[in-house]
Amino acid sequence: MLKTGARLDDRYPLETEAATIRFLSECMHSLGTRVTNVEQLFQEILSMMHEVVHARGAATWGVEFVETPDPARAALESRRSLTEAARHALAKVEENFGDLEGRLHHFLRLKEHLKALCGAYPGPADKYARQVCEMLYDAVRFAYAEDLERTQIDVIEAVLDMLDREGMDLPDARTANQVLLAAGLESIPSGEANDEPSPPGN
Amino acid sequence: MTSRPHQATEEGPSAQVFLDTTVQADRVTAALPTRGAIAKALENCRLLTSTYVMGEFKQTFLHDAVLFHKLLTDSRTTAEALNRLERYKERPAKRMVRVFARIMEEGPEDKPSMDKPSMLSRLVRMVEWQLVDNFLFNIDRVLDGTGCARARVQPVRCNGTYNFPVRCRKADPPRCGVADYIAAHKRQLLAVAEHLVTDDADLQRLLRSVGSVLEGGSPRGNTCKSISDLLIALEVPKDAVLATTNTRHFAPLAQVLGGPHLTNPVPENHERPSKEDS
Numbered sequence: 341m342l343k344t345g346a347r348l349d350d351r352y353p354l355e356t357e358a359a360t361i362r363f364l365s366e367c368m369h370s371l372g373t374r375v376t377n378v379e380q381l382f383q384e385i386l387s388m389m390h391e392v393v394h395a396r397g398a399a400t401w402g403v404e405f406v407e408t409p410d411p412a413r414a415a416l417e418s419r420r421s422l423t424e425a426a427r428h429a430l431a432k433v434e435e436n437f438g439d440l441e442g443r444l445h446h447f448l449r450l451k452e453h454l455k456a457l458c459g460a461y462p463g464p465a466d467k468y469a470r471q472v473c474e475m476l477y478d479a480v481r482f483a484y485a486e487d488l489e490r491t492q493i494d495v496i497e498a499v500l501d502m503l504d505r506e507g508m509d510l511p512d513a514r515t516a517n518q519v520l521l522a523a524g525l526e527s528i529p530s531g532e533a534n535d536e537p538s539p540p541g542n
Numbered sequence: 543m544t545s546r547p548h549q550a551t552e553e554g555p556s557a558q559v560f561l562d563t564t565v566q567a568d569r570v571t572a573a574l575p576t577r578g579a580i581a582k583a584l585e586n587c588r589l590l591t592s593t594y595v596m597g598e599f600k601q602t603f604l605h606d607a608v609l610f611h612k613l614l615t616d617s618r619t620t621a622e623a624l625n626r627l628e629r630y631k632e633r634p635a636k637r638m639v640r641v642f643a644r645i646m647e648e649g650p651e652d653k654p655s656m657d658k659p660s661m662l663s664r665l666v667r668m669v670e671w672q673l674v675d676n677f678l679f680n681i682d683r684v685l686d687g688t689g690c691a692r693a694r695v696q697p698v699r700c701n702g703t704y705n706f707p708v709r710c711r712k713a714d715p716p717r718c719g720v721a722d723y724i725a726a727h728k729r730q731l732l733a734v735a736e737h738l739v740t741d742d743a744d745l746q747r748l749l750r751s752v753g754s755v756l757e758g759g760s761p762r763g764n765t766c767k768s769i770s771d772l773l774i775a776l777e778v779p780k781d782a783v784l785a786t787t788n789t790r791h792f793a794p795l796a797q798v799l800g801g802p803h804l805t806n807p808v809p810e811n812h813e814r815p816s817k818e819d820s
Contacts, residue, residue, distance in 0.1 A: 455648075517672060518679065521679050526574055526577060530572065530644065
């Protein structure tokens with residue numbers, strides 16, 4: 341995610357101030373819509389600048405730019421994609437709520453996406469986000485699709501929304517736990533003997 | 543004699559219900575439908591518990607989570623750590639063993655169990671905050687009559703695992719208020735010593751410990767443990783009922799003490815673990 345105050349010209353030097361302004365104007369123009377999300381705007385601009393710099397480099401100097409992999413950015417993109425997939429599966433669960441078999445099918449997809457999402461928080465800085473993701477995954481994997489309640493879908497969605505936030509901390513994780521518990525979505529499984537086996541994750 | 547807790551109505555205030563260790567353990571680790579049924583039975587009630595109950599909970603459930611974290615840190619696989627767990631307990635809390643086993647069952651039987659880093663991450667969550675948070679979930683008040691030292695102990699991260707000295711031994715007792723608490727309730731202890739007649743082995747042990755305390759013996763360590771049900775019964779406020787699944791111990795005590803009233807919020811078809819099991 342682009343940090344507030346990042347200076348564009350640190351990474352993408354343009355020759356003059358006028359060139360920079362002209363470039364930004366073109367970007368704004370090409371977006372063609374009202375700017376409602378500044379962060380998104382800056383990401384669009386960065387992406388366009390990226391292409392321009394590459395093209396200019398190839399045409400002018402005959403050089404090829406080699407991408408330096410950015411693991412943090414890759415993890416972020418992976419998280420966004422998986423969260424979106426989970427959200428999509430959840431929407432399908434709701435859409436198919438009246439059809440038990442359909443509900444089961446999409447609930448299994450949801451479990452798969454959440455399981456994959458748990459692995460997309462590799463760093464120590466992601467400790468609490470990972471805990472929230474694991475709690476959510478455990479809460480759904482210990483639940484049966486046929487026992488799911490509509491209100492629980494909203495709660496799962498709310499926790500997915502929390503996962504969109506960067507820099508989650510302990511209070512966030514505890515809040516997520518409370519929200520899940522209040523909805524009867526338990527992330528600590530049964531310790532009873534002769535209990536029904538937990539449903540497999542996927 | 544137990545009854546269902548009286549729930550709040552529009553006309554009257556909500557009932558106060560004191561949750562003992564058996565009910566608290568069920569709220570955190572029972573089968574999921576049982577947890578739902580308990581939550582429903584206690585809905586709209588004002589929920590109380592105590593530091594003494596929390597001390598018992600920590601000494602069992604949180605202690606086991608810390609122990610399993612240590613074993614897992616020292617094992618190659620989650621399955622290896624689980625196999626080692628029971629050998630490390632004086633009285634294995636089978637419930638926690640089963641909780642860990644179920645967390646590890648990540649896929650169908652033919653798939654390997656959860657990998658070690660994923661399991662460790664879950665244990666860190668449980669050890670550092672989740673078990674205690676779940677214990678305190680929806681609790682309105684935690685009473686602290688005994689000043690139980692076990693409730694105050696927190697796991698402290700140390701060399702990749704946790705230091706958690708939750709044990710209470712007579713030889714080296716932690717600072718707590720149990721002696722003062724017992725002194726303040728001497729009349730009730732005398733009543734129990736004089737009037738409790740029982741064939742139950744646990745209650746007979748309780749009676750011996752009460753006698754020892756009344757003769758001036760230390761109430762710490764195992765003595766404290768053996769009179770735990772009495773201490774909990776004495777903690778319940780007069781206008782509260784005691785929620786427990788352990789009527790075998792609490793009903794005779796309540797009869798001698800003239801209260802508290804008991805309630806069992808756990809569904810009747812719920813299989814009760816033995817004392818050693820929980």
